[in-house]
Amino acid sequence: xxxxxxHPSTLSVQEGDSAVIKCTYSDSASNYFPWYKQxxxxxxxxxxxxxxxxxxxxxxxxxxxLNKTAKHFSLHITETQPEDSAxxxxxxxxxxxxxxxxxxxxxxxxx
Amino acid sequence: xxxxxQHPSRVICKSGTSVKIECRSLxxxxxxxxxxxxxxxxxxxxxxxxxxxxxxxxxxxxxxxxFLINHASLTLSTLTVTSAHPEDSSFYICSARLVNEKLFFxxxxxxSVL
Numbered sequence: 001x002x003x004x005x006x007h008p009s010t011l012s013v014q015e016g017d018s019a020v021i022k023c024t025y026s027d028s029a030s031n032y033f034p035w036y037k038q039x040x041x042x043x044x045x046x047x048x049x050x051x052x053x054x055x056x057x058x059x060x061x062x063x064x065x066l067n068k069t070a071k072h073f074s075l076h077i078t079e080t081q082p083e084d085s086a087x088x089x090x091x092x093x094x095x096x097x098x099x100x101x102x103x104x105x106x107x108x109x110x111x
Numbered sequence: 112x113x114x115x116x117q118h119p120s121r122v123i124c125k126s127g128t129s130v131k132i133e134c135r136s137l138x139x140x141x142x143x144x145x146x147x148x149x150x151x152x153x154x155x156x157x158x159x160x161x162x163x164x165x166x167x168x169x170x171x172x173x174x175x176x177x178f179l180i181n182h183a184s185l186t187l188s189t190l191t192v193t194s195a196h197p198e199d200s201s202f203y204i205c206s207a208r209l210v211n212e213k214l215f216f217x218x219x220x221x222x223s224v225l
Binding site for chain 2: 032042043044045046049089098102104
């Protein structure tokens with residue numbers, strides 16, 4: 001089955017700097033790659049997703065890139081703000097199969 | 112995004128009792144819902160896939176007789192933790208998937224078994 005590895009497990013950045021979180025997946029048939037943000041005690045929120053027919057997607061300060069050949073995808077957050085502090089999860093799936101999540105990255109943005 | 116409602120948000124119960132958790136898709140129909148378990152500072156562990164009108168599919172290592180799942184309608188799935196024990200204490204969270212594969216989560220249920 002699918003296996004998703006996520007790095008780093010923790011990340012601290014200064015406010016205004018960029019943050020990058022990387023994930024790799026094992027199943028070349030996976031074609032959907034979402035990213036979730038989870039604040040303490042709250043539900044995971046979908047922040048951006050990308051499909052295998054696209055190499056890059058951007059939404060304001062957040063961008064995701066996908067390298068199908070290498071089977072890895074990354075989340076980029078620019079101009080980080082304290083409210084970006086949370087745990088971020090990547091995930092992968094192929095059609096009609098459950099999402100497989102990475103272990104999460106705890107991002108701390110230091111003011 | 113789509114709205115998924117989950118109740119209750121917190122349950123404290125005695126060992127040996129059963130607890131039912133409800134998950135509803137409020138503004139869309141969900142033929143498939145998923146139940147996850149999350150330990151503190153850990154990732155989301157898929158427990159089972161709930162399919163409307165049919166039996167749930169359980170992940171390896173998840174006891175189907177302990178975690179009963181019912182998906183009787185296109186907007187409601189329930190998870191019943193039977194004969195709960197302290198080791199069942201955890202954060203349980205449901206999710207529902209749209210036809211475009213986007214997955215939305217309920218607010219979660221913190222179960223504490225004394």
